Amino acid sequence: MAGLQLKRVAKRYGATTVIHGIDLEVKNGEFVVFVGPSGCGKSTLLRMIAGLESASDGDIVIDGNRVNDVSAAQRGLAMVFQSYALYPHMTVYQNLAFGLENLRTPRATIDAKVRGAAQMLRLDALLERRPTQLSGGQRQRVAIGRAIVRDPTIFLFDEPLSNLDAELRVQMRSEITALHARLGTTMIYVTHDQVEAMTMADRIVVLRAGSVEQIGTPLDLYNRPDNRFVAGFIGSPQMNFLSGRIATIRDEGARIALDAAPHAASDAALPVRVSTATVEQRVLLGIRPEHVTIGAAQAGSLHVTATIDRVEQLGAASFLYCTLSSGERLTVHASGQVGYTGGEQMTVNLPVSDTHLFDATDAETAVALR
Amino acid sequence: MASVATMLSARRGRGKADWTDWFSYGYLLLGLVLMFGPVLWLVLSSFKSAAALNEFPPHFLPYGQKSVAVAGHETPLPLYLVTLPDGATRELAEVRRIGIQATLVDPNAPDREYKINIRDRKPVRDLQFATGNYSEIFAKFSFGTYLWNSVFITVVATLITLLFNAMAAFALSKYRFGGRDAVFLLIISTLMIPPTIILVPNFLVVSELGLLNSLWGVIWPAVATPTGVFILRQYMLTIPDELIDAARMDHASEWRIFWRIILPLSAPALAVLAIFSVMWRWNDFLWPLIVLSRTEKFTLQLALNAFQGELTTQWHYLLAMTVVTLLPVTLVFAFLQKYITTGIASAGVK
Numbered sequence: 052m053a054g055l056q057l058k059r060v061a062k063r064y065g066a067t068t069v070i071h072g073i074d075l076e077v078k079n080g081e082f083v084v085f086v087g088p089s090g091c092g093k094s095t096l097l098r099m100i101a102g103l104e105s106a107s108d109g110d111i112v113i114d115g116n117r118v119n120d121v122s123a124a125q126r127g128l129a130m131v132f133q134s135y136a137l138y139p140h141m142t143v144y145q146n147l148a149f150g151l152e153n154l155r156t157p158r159a160t161i162d163a164k165v166r167g168a169a170q171m172l173r174l175d176a177l178l179e180r181r182p183t184q185l186s187g188g189q190r191q192r193v194a195i196g197r198a199i200v201r202d203p204t205i206f207l208f209d210e211p212l213s214n215l216d217a218e219l220r221v222q223m224r225s226e227i228t229a230l231h232a233r234l235g236t237t238m239i240y241v242t243h244d245q246v247e248a249m250t251m252a253d254r255i256v257v258l259r260a261g262s263v264e265q266i267g268t269p270l271d272l273y274n275r276p277d278n279r280f281v282a283g284f285i286g287s288p289q290m291n292f293l294s295g296r297i298a299t300i301r302d303e304g305a306r307i308a309l310d311a312a313p314h315a316a317s318d319a320a321l322p323v324r325v326s327t328a329t330v331e332q333r334v335l336l337g338i339r340p341e342h343v344t345i346g347a348a349q350a351g352s353l354h355v356t357a358t359i360d361r362v363e364q365l366g367a368a369s370f371l372y373c374t375l376s377s378g379e380r381l382t383v384h385a386s387g388q389v390g391y392t393g394g395e396q397m398t399v400n401l402p403v404s405d406t407h408l409f410d411a412t413d414a415e416t417a418v419a420l421r
Numbered sequence: 422m423a424s425v426a427t428m429l430s431a432r433r434g435r436g437k438a439d440w441t442d443w444f445s446y447g448y449l450l451l452g453l454v455l456m457f458g459p460v461l462w463l464v465l466s467s468f469k470s471a472a473a474l475n476e477f478p479p480h481f482l483p484y485g486q487k488s489v490a491v492a493g494h495e496t497p498l499p500l501y502l503v504t505l506p507d508g509a510t511r512e513l514a515e516v517r518r519i520g521i522q523a524t525l526v527d528p529n530a531p532d533r534e535y536k537i538n539i540r541d542r543k544p545v546r547d548l549q550f551a552t553g554n555y556s557e558i559f560a561k562f563s564f565g566t567y568l569w570n571s572v573f574i575t576v577v578a579t580l581i582t583l584l585f586n587a588m589a590a591f592a593l594s595k596y597r598f599g600g601r602d603a604v605f606l607l608i609i610s611t612l613m614i615p616p617t618i619i620l621v622p623n624f625l626v627v628s629e630l631g632l633l634n635s636l637w638g639v640i641w642p643a644v645a646t647p648t649g650v651f652i653l654r655q656y657m658l659t660i661p662d663e664l665i666d667a668a669r670m671d672h673a674s675e676w677r678i679f680w681r682i683i684l685p686l687s688a689p690a691l692a693v694l695a696i697f698s699v700m701w702r703w704n705d706f707l708w709p710l711i712v713l714s715r716t717e718k719f720t721l722q723l724a725l726n727a728f729q730g731e732l733t734t735q736w737h738y739l740l741a742m743t744v745v746t747l748l749p750v751t752l753v754f755a756f757l758q759k760y761i762t763t764g765i766a767s768a769g770v771k
Contacts (some may be wrong), residue, residue: 103666124672138669140685149681150671197671 052263053127053204053237054079055115062095062261069095070261072109077239078206082231085241086248086284087258093241096258100239101207102126113204118375124153129198130207133214135190137182143169143193152203158238167417168196186220195230203291208240208375212247224250245285247389249273257281279409279417282337288370291343293355293401294411297323300330307336307408311355311375316328317402319351323420332418333411340370340384342405344396352400355382362390373399449765460747467740470551474736485549499523501542503512503535512545537634554741564742566717567724571703572749573637574720579698583691589645589677590653590687596664605654616707624711638712639720643702649694656690657683692757699753703746714771721746 055077062070076085085093100111102123110117110185113192118126131152137146144369145167156164164420169175172192190299191211198206209225226250233236242248249269257272257280257405265277269285276282282290297308304320305328328334336353348354356371371383371391383399391397409417435678459712462481466474467484488497491514498514503525505511513525513535523542525535558564593605622640632638643734660683684691706722713719719727725746 098666101666103669123618123666123669124674128670130667130670132667134661134663136661136663138664138667149668149673153674153724154674197667201671270529344494 053203054081055101055113055237055239056110057096058110058112060096060099060111061107062092062099062104063107067263070244072098073263075256075266076208077237079399079416080235080237080249082238082240083256084230084248084252084254085256085258086245087264089243090260091258091383092261092343093258097130097207097209097239097241100205101128101130103130104285114318115233127204128207128285129201129205130199130209131191133210134245135182135211135214137190137193142181143171143174143178143185144361145199146182146193147178147196150197154201155201161265164200165196168199171199172196184256187215188223191215191223192226195227196216199230199234199336205235206236208238210242211240212242213244220247220250227251241263243372246287249285255285257284275419275421276337276407277419279337281406282409283417286339288339288340288382288384290339292379292408292409293338293375294377295327295334295336297328297330297332300328305352307334308357309353310334310378311377311379312353315354319402321406321408323408326376328420330420334419335409336401336412337407337409338401338405340382342402344380344381344390344400344402345371345383345385345391346400348398349400349402352402353406354398354400355381357383357399359397361393361394362389362391424626448742449634463740463747464744466548467554467737467744468552469737469740470549470554471551471735471737473551474740482548483550484589485551486544486548487547490528490529491531493531496684498526498528500528500545503542503546505537505541515542552739555745558738558742558745561738562724563717564724567719568745570636570718571720571722573703574636574705574709575699575749577636578580578640578643578702579695581640582646582649582698583694585644586649586694587633587653587684587687587691588651588679588768590657591683593650594654594657595662595683605650608647608650618637620707620711623708627712632712634713634715634718636718637707639709642708645703646698652694653687653690656687660686671761674765696754700750703750714736 055075057073057075059068059072059074060205061068061072073096075083084098086156087093087223097104102118102121102125106119109362110406111119113126113128113347138149141149144165145370146163150162151164165178166175169178174189174192174196177189177193177337179184182193185410191214194211212223212225215223224247227238227240240247240251252269254266254268255265255272256269259280265272265281267275272281272285272405276385279292283292293311295307295311297305298308299306300323301320305320306318306320308315344352358377359373361372362369363372367386369385369387371385371389373383375381381399408420410420411417430441433445435728465481465483471482472484473483473485487500489500490497494516498516500512500514501523503511503513511527514528514531516524516526516534518524523537523539525537525542537599555763569727593601593608625643627633627638631637632641664682664686665678668682672682704722705720707727709720709723709729710726713723715726721742725739726741728734728742
């Protein structure tokens with residue numbers, strides 16, 4: 052078991068920089084998830100930690116030792132690949148034993164460890180099979196087993212569940228979480244699926260275009276996103292973003308006038324630091340679909356009139372897809388079943404306490420105003 | 422067996438045979454006769470005695486004259502079908518022949534002699550496989566030595582070819598280094614140089630190394646083949662890099678990755694190259710002819726050639742030897758071809 056530190060780690064291919072100086076500290080035993088859209092560099096970062104890619108700049112420190120120049124084999128990590136990368140010509144047993152054989156482990160020890168891991172992962176009956184004779188979930192377990200038998204200091208997972216069907220993915224998700232609870236080993240997990248990140252992680256690292264956007268616990272990211280990107284990436288369905296401007300700024304905060312309701316400034320103030328916000332500044336107001344309420348205007352809220360385009364009834368919940376007078380779209384998540392149909396107009400409340408305010412002057416970063 | 426019958430009676434569509442069916446079968450039959458006819462002719466001829474080979478018109482099957490043991494005669498006598506003056510025909514054994522008159526006896530009653538004009542007798546013939554052609558080449562010539570030389574060169578050169586070319590292909594397909602593509606192009610471009618051009622330089626090198634009249638002089642210049650590197654590299658490109666990454670995470674050294682991961686997974690391509698290499702080395706004639714000049718170092722191909730150089734050619738031995746020479750390549754091909762198909766079938770799944 053070991054902790055990991057990244058210090059200004061960067062990766063360049065020729066003139067292209069794909070990782071822009073990342074700082075990160077992973078504590079011993081922590082489950083950290085790297086999440087981000089495809090091409091954000093999360094897999095590259097993982098491969099750099101593994102030692103399969105060299106770092107162009109910065110230090111990678113495992114257990115206090117700088118390992119930039121240590122080969123992948125010597126770092127003592129184990130990795131589970133997206134395609135599982137099982138050796139197709141070897142049986143499950145040989146796949147599990149290969150790493151230990153390379154370490155010249157005595158045969159009896161290999162046998163004990165392989166059988167132990169196989170039992171833990173319910174692979175005992177499959178040891179003599181070849182990978183091609185296994186189902187997706189079984190292959191996945193073999194790949195994890197291959198990592199377990201070597202007692203690695205850190206487990207690395209590179210999108211391990213993306214080749215599985217939805218049901219199996221949920222099951223394997225809890226199996227990996229249970230495995231982490233049982234082994235207590237540091238795990239770093241890469242995914243593009245924010246649900247996986249939210250359900251499994253102790254801490255999430257949100258990456259975009261080779262830079263860290265935010266690091267925090269799942270609820271941190273959900274409740275206090277640092278910028279529009281994180282706000283939009285975490286949570287499903289996506290957070291609604293409505294553009295507007297700051298109408299007034301007082302000590303208790305700013306009042307917002309939305310483009311969808313330009314003459315009615317919010318009757319409650321959003322807390323912002325006066326030093327970072329100015330009157331008439333363009334802003335984006337973010338609100339999650341589950342926080343929008345339908346019905347008569349309530350105090351402490353912004354009210355807008357919405358036209359319903361489409362209603363999705365899931366039984367326990369309903370999703371209403373609406374258009375505002377400004378042309379912006381708004382998704383509403385109502386619990387239970389609703390009586391609305393497409394084409395109807397309704398008033399929706401955006402409770403100020405649940406909104407997030409982002410600086411719209413720089414649309415690319417859109418930093419949260421607090 | 423049933424599948425063979427189905428294959429041989431396959432028709433276009435389900436109804437009666439179309440003219441295209443007749444055409445196809447005719448074409449295929451022509452191909453079969455053209456390709457396999459000479460081989461069959463060779464094999465059957467190799468079982469003929471020297472006398473039967475010189476007969477005109479030639480027979481397809483190895484016929485020989487029947488002979489029979491007759492009491493009072495030490496050696497078996499040749500049997501003839503004789504037309505007696507009274508018009509009856511009998512099978513008689515010839516005792517002697519003077520001019521146009523032959524003296525024959527009945528094998529069952531050897532006391533009575535018949536004197537017959539040789540035009541009235543015809544030899545009685547039956548199938549006789551002259552297996553002596555085969556047993557004698559081992560006894561009369563140092564055929565075993567030639568066979569050993571050929572086998573040694575073929576096996577050793579093929580093993581070294583597979584190893585060296587696989588190592589080159591591994592580096593060219595799985596490592597990123599400056600000039601990799603240039604090196605690959607350079608290797609491939611040597612395909613454009615005809616072997617005859619480099620015959621003299623090769624000879625000089627081998628001669629300087631003191632490898633003339635040594636089997637290694639035939640082996641070393643042949644082991645690095647651009648074709649082999651090309652086949653193996655193209656195949657290795659299809660092996661996912663993640664497997665190599667996984668092996669690296671599994672503490673495997675680069676040599677171990679090559680030996681335990683890359684080589685087994687390249688088996689189908691290695692089988693193809695093995696077939697090629699065995700055929701090249703076994704049938705190689707020009708280069709061994711140049712390097713090997715001492716009889717005891719001859720390969721089978723050189724020995725076959727030497728047989729023809731005499732004033733008379735002992736065809737019955739030459740043909741038998743040719744058949745023996747063909748056999749190993751045929752066997753290797755038959756065996757490895759089966760292996761290729763199974764190899765592709767199992768490697769086709771990710």
